[in-house]
Amino acid sequence: MGGKGRAPCCDKSQVKRGPWSPSEDLRLISFIQKHGHDNWRALPKQAGLLRCGKSCRLRWINYLRPDLKRGNFTKEEEDSIIKLHEAWGNKWSKIASQFPGRTDNEIKNVWNTHLRKRLVSKNSCGDDQSKELSSITSTSSSSSSSASFQRSSGNPSEGAAVEFEHQSGHESTMANKDPNEMNYPIRRQSKRNLINIHLWKVKFQRRWYFKASDSLFDFTGAYETQISDKAEFEIPFESDCDFWNMLDGLVPFQSNHEPTLLQDDDQANQSSNLGLVESGKWLSYLESELGLEQTTKTEINDQDFLMKDATEKLVPENYCDKLPRPAEIDQGMDRYFEMWPPLPDNSVI
DNA sequence: AATCTCTCCAACCGCATGAAG
DNA sequence: TCTTCATGCGGTTGGAGAGAT
Structure with missing residues (x-):
């Protein structure tokens, strides 16, 4: 390595550093799911991420890739x-x-x-x-002993990397939840803590709007009602929806250790204020505000509805990721804000 | 309750390596 | 052969959370 030395991998002043937000994770997952990662250096720009390629690579390899085995070491x-x-x-x-x-x-x-x-x-x-x-x-290698080892039993090489399990038997942030609320938490064991996965689904004018999120995934969209309620979907890379972005600010749950769902710099303050809104109630309120008499609260088969592997592509035929936002929803959200203003920083539920 | 200390781990940094021109 | 670039690797760090005082 001679000469003037290597140029830095990126302009440090132009990239974001520090912990990844869920929305950044979503972008990275979605991009790699669709386009792979042939060129890490070019990936951030193509994916719309203000990160250097190195950071993206690390995030993917160490945390986001679907074949990671979670949980403590045996x-x-x-x-x-x-x-x-x-x-x-x-x-x-x-x-x-x-x-x-x-x-x-x-x-x-x-x-x-x-x-x-x-x-x-x-x-x-x-x-x-x-x-x-x-x-x-000593950090030097020993050449004298041959490694005698066995791969740990139950390794995930042959199975789904991310194992979901139903909530049954767990206490949770949803301890007092109303069973009628359209909010179906699932928990899976992560290395450090338990992560709640929530699903919301609301039917409005023959369309289902859905939102699913945990600390890693946060994907939203809509599809026509004539398709099966059990239809599975992919993470939309270009998910529309100012509407859903707005809902992101209304994070209805906050587990003990997880970051808020969206912590983009420009949303961090808002999230910190809103992250404690009591789980589930916002959607019930929204439904009534929108006058969704025909809204159906359907039991969702979690195993069907959730992606078991981020690389799977299970897209409803008439999946729409660029649906116009119904005016009724806008109006309902305005009223929602009046009824549920942001909580002060120090408030606790 | 407040403060301090420790633990853990995600993320960063710089160097090594290999490929390409 | 030399230079540049992209990626991989291993050491280190910063900060959040837990526990101790």
């Missing part, structure tokens, strides 16, 4: 990591290659935060662990 996985680290040292990518669905970053983190300490602790209790300790304190 004892078997941890044992395998220890053995592999003994054999290969800090070759995190190489080690991660033996754990489908796990990332090098994840393994590096679990090593630095758990396994290293555990082994140091073990070692302090006896000399028989000195070999293990030597592998911890």
Whole structure:
């Protein structure tokens, strides 16, 4: 590497940094779903993201790609990591290659935060662990021992990466929810906490408007009522809908650890104010305000309705992602704001 | 209740590597 | 062969949350 050195990968002053917002995630997922990721450098611009390609790549690889295995490491996985680290040292990518669905970053983190300490602790209790300790304190690879390990049982290589489960049996932010509310939380285990997935669906003038969201996905759209209620859909890349964007500001739930659904810079303040609106009620109110007498509150088969894998493309034939916004909805939303003004910052429900 | 300290992990940074011109 | 570019890799950091004082 000589000469003037490499040019920076991007203009740092022109790109956004820090935690990703759900809407950015949506854009990245949607773009990659449709166009792949042949060129990370060009991807942010094409996807309409103010991020550098490197950041997009990391976000996808470490967090968004659908084949990631979520949840804590099993004892078997941890044992395998220890053995592999003994054999290969800090070759995190190489080690991660033996754990489908796990990332090098994840393994590096679990090593630095758990396994290293555990082994140091073990070692302090006896000399028989000195070999293990030597592998911890040295970053060089040991060529003497062949790695004997097994892939952890239940790895996701052959199955859906994201496993959804029904809410049954969980307490949740929806503890007091009205069963009639059109709000169907599902929980899945993430590495750090539980994430609620919510579905809303409202029928208006022969069209279903839907919205589904969790901290990673937030997709909206509409389809004609003559198609099956169970029709599945893809994440729309160019999802329309000022209407739904406005609803995004009315985030009706907030789990303990999750970020608000939309935290774009220009929406952060609004979200922080509105994120505590009591779950579900806004939609019931909206329905009555809109006079949707014919609105049907249909039980949704969650397993059918949710994407099990972000790469699946299950699009209703007459799916529309550019529907005009009915004036009635605009009016109803105006009245909604009057009835449910933004809450003050320090309010708690 | 307020403050401090620790833990964890997502995200960033810089370097290495390989491909292309 | 040299330079530039794109991507991969491993080390490090910043900040949120949890626990301790």
